[in-house]
Amino acid sequence: MVAEQKSKTPKRVCVIGAGPCGLAVLNAFESARAKGEDIPEIVLFDKQDEVAGLWNYTWRTGVDRFGEQLHNSQYRYLWSNGPKECLELADYSFEEHFGKPIPSFPPRVVLRDYLLGRVKKNKLLEKFDVRMNHIVRNVKDLEDESFEVTYEDLNQRKISTEIFSQVIVAIGHFSVPHFPSYAGLESYPGHLLHAHDFRDAASYKDQKVVLVGASYSAEDIALQLHKYGVGEVIASYRTQAMGFKWPTNITERPCLTHIDGKTVHFSDNSTYEADAIIFCTGYQYYFPFLPQHLRFESPNIEYPNGLYKGTVLNENTNLMFMGMQDQWYTFTMFDAEAFYVRDVILGKIELPDKSKRDVDIKKWYDRCIAKTTAVEAIEFQRDFVGDLLTYTDYPKHDNDSIAELLKAWKIHKSENILTYREHCHKSPVTGTVGAPLYAPWVDAMDDTLEGFLKC
Numbered sequence: 540m541v542a543e544q545k546s547k548t549p550k551r552v553c554v555i556g557a558g559p560c561g562l563a564v565l566n567a568f569e570s571a572r573a574k575g576e577d578i579p580e581i582v583l584f585d586k587q588d589e590v591a592g593l594w595n596y597t598w599r600t601g602v603d604r605f606g607e608q609l610h611n612s613q614y615r616y617l618w619s620n621g622p623k624e625c626l627e628l629a630d631y632s633f634e635e636h637f638g639k640p641i642p643s644f645p646p647r648v649v650l651r652d653y654l655l656g657r658v659k660k661n662k663l664l665e666k667f668d669v670r671m672n673h674i675v676r677n678v679k680d681l682e683d684e685s686f687e688v689t690y691e692d693l694n695q696r697k698i699s700t701e702i703f704s705q706v707i708v709a710i711g712h713f714s715v716p717h718f719p720s721y722a723g724l725e726s727y728p729g730h731l732l733h734a735h736d737f738r739d740a741a742s743y744k745d746q747k748v749v750l751v752g753a754s755y756s757a758e759d760i761a762l763q764l765h766k767y768g769v770g771e772v773i774a775s776y777r778t779q780a781m782g783f784k785w786p787t788n789i790t791e792r793p794c795l796t797h798i799d800g801k802t803v804h805f806s807d808n809s810t811y812e813a814d815a816i817i818f819c820t821g822y823q824y825y826f827p828f829l830p831q832h833l834r835f836e837s838p839n840i841e842y843p844n845g846l847y848k849g850t851v852l853n854e855n856t857n858l859m860f861m862g863m864q865d866q867w868y869t870f871t872m873f874d875a876e877a878f879y880v881r882d883v884i885l886g887k888i889e890l891p892d893k894s895k896r897d898v899d900i901k902k903w904y905d906r907c908i909a910k911t912t913a914v915e916a917i918e919f920q921r922d923f924v925g926d927l928l929t930y931t932d933y934p935k936h937d938n939d940s941i942a943e944l945l946k947a948w949k950i951h952k953s954e955n956i957l958t959y960r961e962h963c964h965k966s967p968v969t970g971t972v973g974a975p976l977y978a979p980w981v982d983a984m985d986d987t988l989e990g991f992l993k994c
Contacts, residue, residue, distance in 0.1 A: 553582055556583075557709075558593055558711055560709035561590075563877035565666075566877065568581055579885075582668045584674070585672075592711060593713060601736070613647055614738050616739070617646065623645055623650065625867075625868065627967060629933060629968060631656065639974070642973050645991060685857075713822045721798060723798030727798050740766065740769070748816075751816065752774075752821070758956075766980075770788065772788060783956040785956060824836070840865050841865050843863050851880070871924065876927060878933045936968070
């Protein structure tokens with residue numbers, strides 16, 4: 540339902556998180572301002588030194604320089620594991636940023652540079668109140684439907700409180716590890732860590748490594764380890780093997796059951812002497828600054844229950860969440876969500892009453908949990924993003940072609956897990972096909988911005 544914009548008292552919006560989701564919010568409001576619309580005061584808080592969220596690399600693990608829980612989980616030598624064309628921004632193409640076609644699967648530093656390109660082009664950090672090294676400690680909902688937000692300036696160690704009309708939580712959900720326990724871990728003498736703390740594949744050269752998990756982290760870390768000379772990798776799955784045509788030094792075994800010294804035991808009664816165990820077991824939704832009644836509980840799925848249109852907390856529509864879905868679409872989905880929550884705040888979208896929101900949430904949630912294949916999941920997220928786009932003035936975008944590209948990507952991975960990054964895909968924004976990678980991916984060792992752009 541789209542409403543005529545009404546005259547309202549001034550609003551103040553708190554955005555928590557300056558990664559891709561938080562930056563998408565700033566861009567959405569700036570887009571409205573550039574069209575002559577009045578926008579509220581926006582204050583963005585982030586505990587890191589720089590914007591970009593998870594796309595910032597750090598050698599640190601555990602805690603940051605202030606002793607706060609470390610947000611970053613990306614590792615050295617990381618390359619995109621999905622086509623860049625699937626996350627291309629409708630209002631800022633890769634070709635505009637780099638001035639030429641580039642390969643479809645860039646390293647982390649290239650994608651970070653692209654993400655920040657739109658920020659710089661639109662001068663978002665100059666136009667909005669962006670407070671880095673500021674951590675939100677508490678959000679309290681007040682009787683007048685506003686929020687009292689308590690935050691700390693980490694440099695000054697000063698705690699302050701301000702009032703906001705809306706709060707947008709844009710911290711993502713890939714920074715607090717889910718770390719299961721197994722008998723024998725307490726006495727395991729090897730290197731033990733979660734993928735969140737994995738930093739450098741080269742440090743495992745010639746070693747024997749067990750990966751616990753069978754999703755994207757396990758898949759990519761196995762490939763990184765292979766690329767940088769690991770001895771052998773055993774990937775342990777709980778319900779279903781990844782099933783790729785792995786190189787000979789990567790194999791899969793069923794569920795890890797327990798550890799005895801350096802010996803890892805599996806449910807098929809096989810054992811393995813491991814130098815390191817890396818848990819690729821996912822992440823938790825974690826909102827320590829929110830009271831329990833303002834949180835939602837969900838596994839990592841494409842439509843978390845309790846969020847209307849995947850963004851607005853059904854129990855308090857002045858609280859919104861960004862990027863809480865299991866993700867096929869990424870930057871493009873964040874943009875669609877950002878434009879939607881922007882227009883809710885601006886009064887251009889009038890939310891239906893709670894009973895109607897309940898029905899809409901149930902419709903999407905039931906379809907989400909009924910899907911059984913990757914194709915169904917991709918098409919679900921295509922339709923979710925497409926639904927959001929119908930409400931706003933987000934630039935025209937070929938949403939359907941992204942879904943088809945993702946399906947092709949899944950096929951390429953099943954055909955050859957080592958070479959899928961060498962495929963060149965067509966931009967949904969410009970129609971340009973990506974440039975060839977400068978070498979087979981397994982031999983492409985220069986992941987610097989300068990080296991990659993020589994392609």
